[in-house]
Amino acid sequence: MEFAVEVEILARVRHRNLLSLRGYCAEGQERLIVYDYMPNLSLLSHLHGSHSSECLLDWKRRMDIAIGSAEGIVYLHHQATPHIIHRDIKASNVLLDSDFQARVADFGFAKLIPDGATHVTTKVKGTLGYLAPEYAMLGKANESCDVYSFGILLLELASGKKPIEKLSSTVKRPIVDWALPLVCDRKFSEIADPRLNGDYVEEELKRVVFTALICAQNQPEKRPTMLDVVELLKGESKDKFSQIENDELFKSPPAIENSDGKSAAEDDSPDLIVEVKESKHDLKDNTSV
Ligand SMILES: Nc1ncnc2c1ncn2[C@@H]1O[C@H](COP(=O)(O)OP(=O)(O)O)[C@@H](O)[C@H]1O
Numbered sequence: 626m627e628f629a630v631e632v633e634i635l636a637r638v639r640h641r642n643l644l645s646l647r648g649y650c651a652e653g654q655e656r657l658i659v660y661d662y663m664p665n666l667s668l669l670s671h672l673h674g675s676h677s678s679e680c681l682l683d684w685k686r687r688m689d690i691a692i693g694s695a696e697g698i699v700y701l702h703h704q705a706t707p708h709i710i711h712r713d714i715k716a717s718n719v720l721l722d723s724d725f726q727a728r729v730a731d732f733g734f735a736k737l738i739p740d741g742a743t744h745v746t747t748k749v750k751g752t753l754g755y756l757a758p759e760y761a762m763l764g765k766a767n768e769s770c771d772v773y774s775f776g777i778l779l780l781e782l783a784s785g786k787k788p789i790e791k792l793s794s795t796v797k798r799p800i801v802d803w804a805l806p807l808v809c810d811r812k813f814s815e816i817a818d819p820r821l822n823g824d825y826v827e828e829e830l831k832r833v834v835f836t837a838l839i840c841a842q843n844q845p846e847k848r849p850t851m852l853d854v855v856e857l858l859k860g861e862s863k864d865k866f867s868q869i870e871n872d873e874l875f876k877s878p879p880a881i882e883n884s885d886g887k888s889a890a891e892d893d894s895p896d897l898i899v900e901v902k903e904s905k906h907d908l909k910d911n912t913s914v
């Protein structure tokens with residue numbers, strides 16, 4: 626089933642920031658999809674995996690990856706007909722070509738949104754840490770679910786932290802719970818990935834983290850569209866950006882702020898019931914830190 630979905634979607638998409646289809650084979654039991662090989666593998670492998678110690682992602686590359694992958698998703702949400710939601714935006718699904726340009730990949734969970742529909746109600750699929758809360762709880766999927774996941778991805782890209790950080794063997798902290806209080810206190814330098822050694826453009830870092838958090842807020846109707854996201858990341862809309870800077874969300878440190886992690890989710894708290902996709906590669910990448 627995933628195979629058929631992936632081939633159907635891939636046949637429709639063509640954009641410089643999407644990994645497109647070279648060919649496929651469906652004969653007897655054989656199922657094969659051929660893509661261009663991406664020599665720099667995935668963003669995950671550079672942030673947390675086999676390439677993370679090489680520090681190949683300088684700030685310029687990170688900005689290009691942020692903007693490029695956002696433009697790939699704009700194509701899916703706003704230019705493809707019917708519109709497509711990806712439903713599994715995450716670091717292991719952003720591949721990097723020989724110039725470190727982003728290519729969003731892995732359309733196995735993607736959904737076509739029929740013309741005029743505001744959302745589709747479906748079985749929840751995706752990856753813990755990146756799932757929008759309303760989608761995880763109600764199975765209501767539309768473009769804003771991808772926007773939420775993209776916000777998490779942006780935080781990960783800027784900070785080098787994982788979407789869910791293990792504080793101890795039983796306590797986990799979502800990246801938003803860590804980043805939001807720092808942004809409320811305007812402590813942007815504490816968010817920047819230490820591997821950048823302070824070598825980043827402060828204005829751009831601010832754009833990335835504000836945009837990330839406005840994307841990854843709980844109320845889907847308050848999230849921006851991916852078109853807004855591209856504008857914000859490129860610094861093209863001063864008005865929209867100052868509106869965001871002054872948003873309620875960033876006024877006072879939220880109740881979840883807690884440096885000892887007490888309010889972070891306990892491991893034995895009931896997990897959301899989701900069909901979580903974790904490929905062997907993801908597991909390998911995640912554990913090779
Ligand atoms: N075209 C490619 N070039 C290089 N590496 C790839 C390519 N496609 C996938 N990979 C690697 O394999 C991993 C899993 O691929 P993906 O298509 O996302 O499959 P899955 O459905 O298992 O998540 C990626 O995170 C990446 O590291």
Ligand SMILES: [Mg+2]
Binds near residue numbers: 717718731904
């Ligand atoms: Mg994948």
